[in-house]
Amino acid sequence: MTEHADTGQSLVVARERIAVVSGAALLAAGLILVTAVLPAEYAVDPFGVGRMLGLTAIGDVQRNLESFEATRGATATGAAIVAPQERAYQNETVEFKLAARDSFEYKYRLDKGEALLFSWKASGPVNYEFHAEPDGAPRGYAETYEKKSATETASGTLTAPFSGIHGWYWENTSGNDITIIVSAAGFYNMAHEFRKDAPPKTKTFQ
DSSP states (O other), X not given: OHHXXXXXXXXXXXXXXXXXXXXXXXXXXXXXXXXXXXXXXXOOOTTSHHHHTTTHHHHHHHHHHHHHHHHHHXXXXXXXXXXXXXXXXXEXXXXXXXXXXXXXXXXXXXXXXXXXXXXXXXXXXXXXXXXXXXXXXXXXXXXXXXXXXXXXXXXXEEEOSSSEEEEEEEEOOSSSOEEEEEEEEESOOEEEEEETTSOOEEXXXX
């Protein structure tokens, strides 16, 4: 009888010890969750321990990364990052004389999606228009990118929205001759110069 009583008592003690150990494990897990996991993973820090230990920085980084990815995804255009070219890269600097009260145009042929890096400078104020003539457009049709008066310099990058000729019209409104210097780089294969009362000049790039 005593042996059975001792055995029953031992089982009760064992169960109590298991319960205590289990409770302690659950308590420890809860503390780890509150003080480490929540601050690090979710930036939830009810007791401020995570911030003291620097754990909330992990959550901050994660949130910033998610915000960046969401913003980036919303503003992405889907344009190709790399556009391989079979045509040779071109780079030229050309100088033009423009008489008083005269005007002319200089344009590059670009396929759709090709980029043109450019810079030009005039020795005196000019009226200018940066525009393009799409392939197949009616004679005299042009799409204007930029138009300004009394300007002496401009620079930028153009990504051709369509295939055609893209370039500038300059008008010298002064009574003095001026010089215009144009620098351009890209994958163009032709350049055209147009002046009134003169046949067009075409330059081919290899």
